[in-house]
Amino acid sequence: MSRTQVTCTVNGDPAEFLCDADQSLLDALRDEMLLTGAKEGCGTGDCGACSILLDGRLTCSCLVFAPEAQGRDITTVEGLALGDHLHPLQQCFLEGAALQCGVCTPGFLIAAKALLDSNPEPTETEIRYALAGNLCRCTGYDKIVRAVESAAATLRETA
Amino acid sequence: MTTTEKKTSKQGSSKPASAKKSGVGAEPASARSAKGQYKYVGTRPVRPDGLDKVTGRARFAADLVLPGMLHGHVLRSPHAHARIVSIDTSAALAMPGVKAVVTRDDFPDAVPGNPVSDVACNLMARDRVRYEGQVVAAVAATTRRQARAAAAAIEVEYEVLPHVLTVDEAMAAGAPLLHEGMFTRGVEPAPTQPSNVAMRSYFEAGSLDTGFAAADVVVEREFTTKPVHQGYIEPHAVVADSTQEDRSVVWCSSQGHFRVQQQTAKMLGWEPSQIKVLPAEIGGGFGGKTTIYLEPLAVLLSRKANRPVKMVMTRDEVFRATGPTPGTRIKVKLGARRDGSLVAGKAWLAYENGAFGGFWAMLGAWCVFAPYRIPNYQIEAYDVVVNKPVNIAYRAPSAPMAAFATETVLDEIAVELGIDPIEIRLRNAIKEGDPTVLGPPCPRIGLEETLRAIRDCPQYRAPLGPNQGRGVATGYWFNIGEQSSATVHLNENGTAIVLTGSPDIGGSRASMALMAAEELGIDDERIKPGVADTDSVGYTDTTEGSRTTYATGWAVVEACRAMVVKLRERAAKMWGVDVAEVEWRDGAAHHTKGANDPLPLAKITAKAKSTGGPLAASASLNARGAGPGFSTQVFDLELDPETGLVKILRVTTAQDAGRAIHPSYVEGQMQGGVVQGIGWALNEEYIHNRKGVMENAGFLDYRIPVASDLPMIDTLIVEVPNPAHPYGVRGVGEVGIVPPIPAIANAIA
Numbered sequence: 001m002s003r004t005q006v007t008c009t010v011n012g013d014p015a016e017f018l019c020d021a022d023q024s025l026l027d028a029l030r031d032e033m034l035l036t037g038a039k040e041g042c043g044t045g046d047c048g049a050c051s052i053l054l055d056g057r058l059t060c061s062c063l064v065f066a067p068e069a070q071g072r073d074i075t076t077v078e079g080l081a082l083g084d085h086l087h088p089l090q091q092c093f094l095e096g097a098a099l100q101c102g103v104c105t106p107g108f109l110i111a112a113k114a115l116l117d118s119n120p121e122p123t124e125t126e127i128r129y130a131l132a133g134n135l136c137r138c139t140g141y142d143k144i145v146r147a148v149e150s151a152a153a154t155l156r157e158t159a
Numbered sequence: 160m161t162t163t164e165k166k167t168s169k170q171g172s173s174k175p176a177s178a179k180k181s182g183v184g185a186e187p188a189s190a191r192s193a194k195g196q197y198k199y200v201g202t203r204p205v206r207p208d209g210l211d212k213v214t215g216r217a218r219f220a221a222d223l224v225l226p227g228m229l230h231g232h233v234l235r236s237p238h239a240h241a242r243i244v245s246i247d248t249s250a251a252l253a254m255p256g257v258k259a260v261v262t263r264d265d266f267p268d269a270v271p272g273n274p275v276s277d278v279a280c281n282l283m284a285r286d287r288v289r290y291e292g293q294v295v296a297a298v299a300a301t302t303r304r305q306a307r308a309a310a311a312a313i314e315v316e317y318e319v320l321p322h323v324l325t326v327d328e329a330m331a332a333g334a335p336l337l338h339e340g341m342f343t344r345g346v347e348p349a350p351t352q353p354s355n356v357a358m359r360s361y362f363e364a365g366s367l368d369t370g371f372a373a374a375d376v377v378v379e380r381e382f383t384t385k386p387v388h389q390g391y392i393e394p395h396a397v398v399a400d401s402t403q404e405d406r407s408v409v410w411c412s413s414q415g416h417f418r419v420q421q422q423t424a425k426m427l428g429w430e431p432s433q434i435k436v437l438p439a440e441i442g443g444g445f446g447g448k449t450t451i452y453l454e455p456l457a458v459l460l461s462r463k464a465n466r467p468v469k470m471v472m473t474r475d476e477v478f479r480a481t482g483p484t485p486g487t488r489i490k491v492k493l494g495a496r497r498d499g500s501l502v503a504g505k506a507w508l509a510y511e512n513g514a515f516g517g518f519w520a521m522l523g524a525w526c527v528f529a530p531y532r533i534p535n536y537q538i539e540a541y542d543v544v545v546n547k548p549v550n551i552a553y554r555a556p557s558a559p560m561a562a563f564a565t566e567t568v569l570d571e572i573a574v575e576l577g578i579d580p581i582e583i584r585l586r587n588a589i590k591e592g593d594p595t596v597l598g599p600p601c602p603r604i605g606l607e608e609t610l611r612a613i614r615d616c617p618q619y620r621a622p623l624g625p626n627q628g629r630g631v632a633t634g635y636w637f638n639i640g641e642q643s644s645a646t647v648h649l650n651e652n653g654t655a656i657v658l659t660g661s662p663d664i665g666g667s668r669a670s671m672a673l674m675a676a677e678e679l680g681i682d683d684e685r686i687k688p689g690v691a692d693t694d695s696v697g698y699t700d701t702t703e704g705s706r707t708t709y710a711t712g713w714a715v716v717e718a719c720r721a722m723v724v725k726l727r728e729r730a731a732k733m734w735g736v737d738v739a740e741v742e743w744r745d746g747a748a749h750h751t752k753g754a755n756d757p758l759p760l761a762k763i764t765a766k767a768k769s770t771g772g773p774l775a776a777s778a779s780l781n782a783r784g785a786g787p788g789f790s791t792q793v794f795d796l797e798l799d800p801e802t803g804l805v806k807i808l809r810v811t812t813a814q815d816a817g818r819a820i821h822p823s824y825v826e827g828q829m830q831g832g833v834v835q836g837i838g839w840a841l842n843e844e845y846i847h848n849r850k851g852v853m854e855n856a857g858f859l860d861y862r863i864p865v866a867s868d869l870p871m872i873d874t875l876i877v878e879v880p881n882p883a884h885p886y887g888v889r890g891v892g893e894v895g896i897v898p899p900i901p902a903i904a905n906a907i908a
Contacts, residue, residue: 037215103442
């Protein structure tokens with residue numbers, strides 16, 4: 001089967017990869033570009049571990065065909081930090097012990113970023129619903145929600 | 160009560176502690192204040208593996224790529240029970256890119272009834288398949304797509320057999336047998352006919368007749384529960400490289416890489432030393448990654464293909480073929496006097512084991528009455544095989560179902576007698592020195608302290624609205640110690656490497672660093688904790704039974720203490736004094752006769768070459784005295800009378816940690832356990848159709864709790880130090896999952 005060439009932007013950098021027509025964007029990110037931060041927890045869009053921003057919109061990369069990324073702008077967890085400076089979400093997850101095994105963490109960080117990009121002062125309920133597409137089996141979500149609240153406050157202070 | 164030191168710390172529920180830029184909890188070592196007698200233990204630093212996990216750099220098994228690597232895929236049984244008539248792999252092997260196929264013919268013979276053989280048969284069926292999803296063959300090919308296609312091209316002829324799906328079906332007279340050679344263990348005289356009952360366990364004390372005759376109130380109820388899955392977000396994954404002539408190197412997601420080594424070797428008929436296992440970061444386990452599934456398949460495929468092989472399960476495979484916790488049927492009868500004191504208890508427990516015999520009902524028997532003093536009791540438990548995936552541990556395995564029965568019956572007695580539910584539990588709580596079902600007298604425990612912590616918490620007295628209810632329950636888990644090893648190396652600049660053999664599933668590296676910091680007297684930021692492979696550290700049992708911070712932490716303490724002996728010797732040498740004149744405190748050697756200025760650790764390591772060479776120390780131990788853990792929880796919930804929807808409004812959980820080494824991760828264990836229990840109580844169950852095929856093998860239909868289902872989970876850490884451990888640690892990983900099911904039931908009742 002001939003492969004499709006895709007040109008896009010990944011974490012701010014121009015990127016090119018070859019993919020199969022029915023390959024998921026998650027597989028292309030992980031296997032073709034070796035960006036393994038996004039995880040496959042289910043492959044059916046139910047767990048959110050593969051969350052990315054596609055043109056700024058929260059997306060399960062396992063539900064997108066890789067060729068659909070043509071010309072699009074992709075942000076993965078690897079693109080959250082600016083050089084050595086962690087994103088406030090990353091910092092607050094660390095300081096708030098908002099991760100245990102860490103396999104869902106990249107997806108939560110991306111989903112939380114999508115929320116805070118559009119709603120800088122979310123309520124606890126808004127945070128809980130914004131993260132409802134992301135499964136975490138370790139934490140019970142308590143410290144994750146607190147970390148997002150804390151990061152929102154930090155972002156508001158520095159805005 | 161016993162004279163115990165009691166402290167509680169609290170985390171509020173309504174809002175984050177602060178919205179300061181400095182964050183929500185962690186502080187650098189320099190800014191942390193000493194807590195009680197310790198400088199590092201009990202503080203909340205950022206976890207050592209955290210940065211890699213928030214940046215996507217942490218390497219899980221599925222992230223690994225090796226040169227020349229192939230992809231493996233498994234063919235699984237579509238039938239709940241069938242004889243395998245034939246397997247034809249010729250079409251698959253002829254497909255482009257297919258490099259190896261393994262079937263039952265590639266594995267040594269399995270001896271029926273031998274536990275290792277049961278594991279072996281579970282992950283590669285021999286004469287028959289005993290559940291939908293059991294492995295029949297595995298393929299390695301150059302791409303995942305090709306491996307999947309080749310697996311589908313393997314032709315298997317089955318002769319379908321009748322199946323059983325519940326303990327009732329399996330125990331019925333004339334039920335189809337899963338194993339013709341299964342004769343119930345634990346029955347005297349030994350049965351002459353095979354059955355689906357793998358084992359009977361029996362415990363008794365006093366006289367049931369006398370006990371129930373003395374009771375003013377007797378309540379008997381029956382309970383059924385369905386299998387539920389551990390639900391870790393990371394599917395099982397392995398990369399095996401068997402291209403060396405006499406060795407295989409395995410990277411995998413496991414709670415116990417030494418067990419992977421040993422079980423894989425036994426299954427293949429290899430020596431353990433022929434298999435080196437490197438622990439990848441593990442994306443959750445909760446007991447479900449305490450056995451092997453893919454590893455021997457990948458090792459053998461790699462050997463046959465002479466190239467590395469990666470295998471990753473899909474979520475569908477995880478549900479169908481890996482470990483749920485048993486479905487059960489349990490009857491509990493309790494008798495109490497008018498004052499609430501229990502006088503008699505009778506329990507009958509039957510636990511599904513899945514397709515091969517286990518000991519899950521036995522564990523249920525150990526736990527069912529464990530929190531209470533009951534002078535007269537009888538406990539009878541049956542481990543039963545059914546045509547479902549083989550059950551494996553899930554967080555305090557078997558305890559939640561047993562507690563569901565006892566805690567709800569006890570609540571009913573409390574209501575009947577008009578006694579507060581906490582008071583009736585306090586009246587019957589076991590105390591230090593009381594006899595236990597397992598034999599040895601009860602050690603120092605924190606049960607009453609958790610009960611009082613809940614009784615005194617604000618939630619217990621908060622007003623309830625219409626259609627709202629409140630329920631409490633207590634949970635018990637026995638915890639284990641077992642074998643652990645640790646190694647400490649000091650670098651020339653005074654930093655330290657602390658290696659253990661315990662995969663870190665909940666933050667244990669942070670705890671290891673804190674205990675090492677306390678012992679050596681250097682900042683935990685100067686300590687790099689790691690999980691070493693099977694070649695690089697002494698044998699260590701699996702991360703299970705809430706044992707790691709307890710047992711492996713103890714090994715770290717002992718290794719550090721051995722290191723301190725060496726540091727004192729080196730200082731004595733540098734000073735030219737007798738080592739008896741050197742003592743170690745605050746990270747420095749002190750000359751007790753005062754003639755020399757203290758020598759900080761880094762000044763000793765800087766001179767290590769000239770004072771005797773590198774500084775390394777190890778310790779290995781078999782930790783006894785883990786001591787049981789207790790959790791008491793209160794749930795407030797609201798029931799929609801029209802839809803039956805239950806909304807959890809508030810939860811407070813109080814748990815005895817002995818000593819919380821890193822309180823944030825103790826809270827994390829408590830909160831995670833509570834929420835898993837909520838899922839079990841309200842949402843989760845395996846649904847099998849009449850053909851024995853699982854109908855909800857995905858996260859859409861098997862619904863684990865999400866953030867919007869839940870409130871904050873308030874935690875009260877109770878610290879009743881465990882006298883057996885250098886820092887008083889008690890395992891905290893599991894018991895939190897025990898109370899939610901009965902507490903929610905009690906709130907609804």
